Amino acid sequence: MIRTAAAAAALATVTTACTAGTPSPEPRPTRLGAVRLVAYTSCDDLLSGLREHAARSVTPYGLQNGMPVAALAKEARTTAKADTSEHSTTNVHEAGVDEPDVVKTDGDRVITVKDGVLRVIDTATQKVTGSLRLTNGDGVRGVPADLLLSGDRALVLMRGGDIMYKAVDFVRPGETKYVLVDLSGAPKVLSTIKPQGSYVDARMVGSTVKLVTRSQPDIAFPEYEQDVSESERLKANQETVRRAPAEAWLPKIEITDAAGTIRRESVTCERVSHPADYSGTSLLTVHTIDLARGVTASGTDPITLAADGDTVYGTGTSLYVAGTPHRWMPLPPPPRPLDDTPATRPRPLPSQGVAPAEEPTPTQPQPTPIEPTSAQSTSTEPPPTEPTPTEPSPSPTVPPEETEIHRFDLSSPGAPSYVASTKVPGRLLNQYSLSEYDGHLRIATTLNSPDGRTSSSTVYVLDATTMARTGEVGGLGKGERIYSVRFIGPVGYCVTFKQVDPLYTLDLRDPAAPKVTGELKITGYSAYLHPAGEGRLIGIGQEASEKGRTLGTQVSLFDVGDPAAPRRLSQLFQKDSGSAAEWDPHAFLYWPKTGLAVVPLTAQNESGALVLKIDDSGITRRGLIQHSGDPSGIQRAMVIGDALWTLSYEGIQVNDAATLAERSWIPLR
Template sequence: MRTSIRTAGAIALAGLLATACTEGRAAQAPPRVDLTDKVSLVSYTSCDDMLNDIRRRTAENVSPWGVGPAMYAASEDASLAATATAKGAAPDQSYSTTNVHEAGVDEPDLVKTDGQRIITVSQGVLRVVDIESRRVTGTLRLVPKEQAWARADLLISGNRALVLFEGMGGMIPLGAMAKVRPGSSGSTYMLVDLSGAPKVLATMTADGTHVDARQVGSTVRLVVRSQPNITLPPPKPDMSESRLLERNRRAVLAAPVNAWLPSFQIVADGVTRTDAVKCEQISHPAEYTGTSMLTVHTIDLAADQTFSPDSPISVAADGDTVYGTATSLYVTSNPRWWARPMIIDDMPMPTPRVSDRPRKPAPTPTTPPERTEVHRFDITGAGSPRYVDSGSVPGRLLNQYSLSESKGNLRVATTSNSETFGGTRETSESGVYVLDATSLSSVGSVTGLGKGERIYSVRFIGDVGYVVTFKQTDPLYALDLRDPADPKVTGELKISGYSSYLHPGGEGRLLGIGQEATESGQTLGTQISLFDVSDPASPKIVSRFLQEKSASEAEWDPHAFVYWPQSGLAMLPLQSWAGDFVQGSSALVLKVGDGGIDKIGMINHPSENQGDGSFAPVDNGIRRCVVIGNTIWTVSDSGLKVSDATSLADRAWIPFA
């Protein structure tokens, strides 16, 4: 049996944890990664240049159990209408779109609409629903019924939809012939024609894990993370760690260059093409581990061709968060967020030692400072993006809302030394750092926010920033960002509970979605807060609505939240429970006025189970809400309900058979 670096990841983590607790074993030191403010990338000049360097880098970071995978938190501001209203402009559309971070930059979600039709993907089936007739007019099964659990999202442009399957684990959708390498997580993207009966035009399977995607106009950028595909020799009984390490290093140093090259397969018109990113299309920082690659694929949904094999570019770096504007794509990572393998100080290979030879003194374990690397790509041109520059800031991001580009600067909010990220709560604090968007060099910063706490939500609106930290109460900080070189806290508001998502709520208003909590920090239920932020020096709470014993998907996925400023409606899925049992999932509809929040009511889907006994039963819990004209459309795995936007009276039920 042979052990792959990919499949050895879990073993590596378990072994490293065991090492820290076993007497007589060497302590693990962190990999050597330069985390200065500048992390500029350079491109390889050839495959020989790449192979010589990346072999050595990876060998320096291999452990006796394999190459430890980077571990990162999953990772998210307003709809076009909400953004326009916040700026004082009147929205001109009669339907809501996906709640996204930046106006004009679409994000993948499980439902899309163009005002004439709703396109959804759930339980492995894509459906097209006509708004006027309220009928399902097109259905396309994408995966076999027994694989209906596969998570998928959508992006659309005109009569084309891109279906994004995340981490398929080698599972191949119907009609696809491509296969990922053994042990690969695999990410599959399907291009679907919606002009008639839905049909698959092409499928691309990328060898790696889907990170995220952004769409500007009809152009989509897909970000995929992959690890080297190197087969390591199997361990033998009673083999010392030094021998295991030596064998693994030898395997890495003998691996061919294509072990690192991110590969992908395209199936179109019954023809399968296997390809990989070219060496000259891969960049790397001066210091890197060689344990992961970030690849950006480009596809134009309006073009005649399908997937282009010449479009991808890669960076020898890790990545967990994607943020996009109309002109820039940012990918961030934290190289320290992983199980730390053994450091190698003597290259090339050391002389083998017998297992009972005295060891050199182990290096003193250290906890490296957390820093987040930021890579920026220019996406203004057609085709592949252009790498611009890289930089880094202290601490770790919460999600994409921790990033905001404005007036030539990038604002980044992070938490340092949080217990969530391996530190102690007592030493944690947060800050906002301003970088020049072109060079990603430091411009200014404000730190010391929420000492002993961590960030729960961030929102940047123009020259003002809002940061929520939480331990037992919810300090909402207002920041003045007009002077990038000297950002400062202008106001602070402490209330119970916290907001995990912040949304513009009209002129001088801010909405917070989160949880109410006791004085000890115990959560009580979903809380929607309305803040008066017209005076940044003195933010105030206007109104709070609490639904006890409940939680909402919108707390961790803002795509689930809708704010419709024309009527002041706010909608979000709500899961309620009694004791230890879930009672059901509904859509909560609220009216947000200048002076407060009022409950309009709840929308529920029929409770009949339409499951067929397959592995993935149908869930009638509501996941998304869409406003179209004077109606609210709610989406679940079991179907679509149309409700009156004023009275919430039922208008139609469209079951997904």
């Protein structure tokens, strides 16, 4: 029962979701100054601190940072080939900072991993020229994996899921496996790294990759009979934590070289730090791998922070990890819908981005709050299976919404160094809510009131060196929440939504006095914003009725040349449809040279890759690319020379970029 409730709460509140109804008190922002990061001086110091903080955080059901522990279960090329085709790359947040994706290309080759098999495709012949199975056993389908590519080296990031795949030696649920592959000839494994914990994200600058994993202490708690009270369980669990050795917290790493030799290491105590405020139940570890050099004697050179986080943002010199400490806590139930229909039902995650036919639900990747469980209900009538209480159970205390941000300095070779940590009120939407510019970090969050009936969004400006707050601008979208953010140099753009879509333009030139300079109200919303040249911004999201009911995918072209008067120049609307680009920016392709844009589309009548031309005159539909047998599964699009390549689960199709005529089909199964 407890695990079920925790899992439901986790599903409902992974990221911010709020609705608004009758007026209620505004959420009160709290002043949370910069938090200095403190390194442990010895293993004794580490053990004392982690034990005590974890003992405070332990519950009758184990260590709980949102969910019980049991439920979480050849050298690089120095110059490019002269004949390399002009090509697009992964759509990333910051130029020069690569992000893992399901497919990569250098113009000569396309590399992808499907079902545990890495394949290399020659772009000239459009044939698979090499393959490498990265898992043992057959029948492995749907293995999650991403890629990073530098010269003749690929790093495959494989993460365990909730399914035990039919493989002899794969990745158990919650585990992570990094595989370094040599592509200079027939693909071969150079090394395999299995860090303790779950994969969070990675960023690559040049050929150096920083990988972030999250782990929890490896502590075995006693098993209890049903008649043992919660207070007794809690006391016993606290004692168990206080007896746990340092090894229980120190993250482990297993490295296997090309010859099959295995070495096992742990992060040392002096490479673990902590913020002033921490729970002792979560640890973030940053691993460093230079793809050009491979895994050396220093291994992954890991450093660890006793903190939690789930959002990674990187620049050329900084790595940020952010998260909401109580991200699993359920938000209050949503109020009645705007059109006074019966109370909304719990909404599942969107399937292929299709907009629901009846619910006024934005097709964001995160779910909205679920209805209260029996433990959260305000009704005086108990569930039929529970004893009748003498009085209603008190509502659980909801901790304040706040986001922790930790900064690591990447300016020197080797392992990063900690800089500082801080907190701001509210929750992040995603990594695009963060942006470093001219020595400052901008961060946009939405803060919900305790009853969930109202919300407001704020952009904070922090000194990147000290993480101290220098300025803020709030009051964005009162009663709404953030649906997309984009910072471009000293300007910011923020979209909030409930019934209409206010697109706010922000002047961030003065870090101490950021301000709103313009606002555009239109129906629907943009879930992803993409720069499209001087004074232009592309928005991808959903059109909606005046009451906020989503109607289908819309692509908008905004003129933001005048920050005081943003306006929409053009709109393309596809009824009853959705796009993965709304929540996955990697799915969107924009090729400025020709104005070509590709948006994956799932619709009731037609699905595939929607090909557009976007220029100053507006948005023009050019056609729809479909894959035989898998029209709705197109995940990515790439421009390579004069061809448009599209990837789906079944294979890769090559079309003429000018005429969209099909050239070839490359099966991946």
